Amino acid sequence: MVIAVDGPAASGKGTIAKALARHYDLPHMDTGLLYRAVALSLWRFGGNAGNPFEAVRAVEEIGNIDPEDEELRSETVGELASRVSAYPAVRKALLERQRAFAAQDGGAVLDGRDIGTVIAPQAGAKIFVTASPEIRAERRHKEITARGVNAHYDEVLADIRARDKRDASRDAAPLVRAEDADLLDTSNLSIDAAVQRAIELVEARLQASGLK
Numbered sequence: 001m002v003i004a005v006d007g008p009a010a011s012g013k014g015t016i017a018k019a020l021a022r023h024y025d026l027p028h029m030d031t032g033l034l035y036r037a038v039a040l041s042l043w044r045f046g047g048n049a050g051n052p053f054e055a056v057r058a059v060e061e062i063g064n065i066d067p068e069d070e071e072l073r074s075e076t077v078g079e080l081a082s083r084v085s086a087y088p089a090v091r092k093a094l095l096e097r098q099r100a101f102a103a104q105d106g107g108a109v110l111d112g113r114d115i116g117t118v119i120a121p122q123a124g125a126k127i128f129v130t131a132s133p134e135i136r137a138e139r140r141h142k143e144i145t146a147r148g149v150n151a152h153y154d155e156v157l158a159d160i161r162a163r164d165k166r167d168a169s170r171d172a173a174p175l176v177r178a179e180d181a182d183l184l185d186t187s188n189l190s191i192d193a194a195v196q197r198a199i200e201l202v203e204a205r206l207q208a209s210g211l212k
């Protein structure tokens, strides 16, 4: 079974995807990390994010990025990832490895922006995770300050809004809910309650498709 989890930044989709992978004993891919790795390698070789050719060149370098590198999770890299991910050539260069991951025997859980629409439109269960921008900014702000980094809530909220706008308005695989995706609004849910709800949604899909 393939489970597609999509949604905007700080919606909780990563936590939910990881929990689903654990629950169903499936491998998990955080596809945002691929775009973040492109952004980080571009940044390290001093490439120009305004130039799609340099961004595509950075895709070839992502093998040199350590997935545990703290910088991958930084706001700067997230922002840069959002910019380079708007280039169709960058998306194309990352497409096959995501599709291959989704196509492996036994299935997989992938989370990102375009899993249910482009990477795995055949997924047996699709969840579009969302939450209000204010709540997402609050969560992100907490995460950042917990890392010991200074941040202003208003700036985090402005960044979240800017990222939403860029991710949703780009021409190439924009952030949209797939028609057949279930909506999961985590604004007023604890992590445990959100995970529980996600499992219920997947179970309902399994039953509807006769797999259970």
Ligand code: DC
Pocket: 009, 010, 031, 032, 033, 035, 036, 078, 081, 082, 085, 086, 111, 112, 113, 114, 115, 163, 167
């Ligand atoms: O989920 P994230 O914040 O780690 O993703 C970083 C950026 O990468 C995000 O702003 C847009 C891009 N991205 C994408 O375009 N498609 C995906 N499947 C995953 C991420």
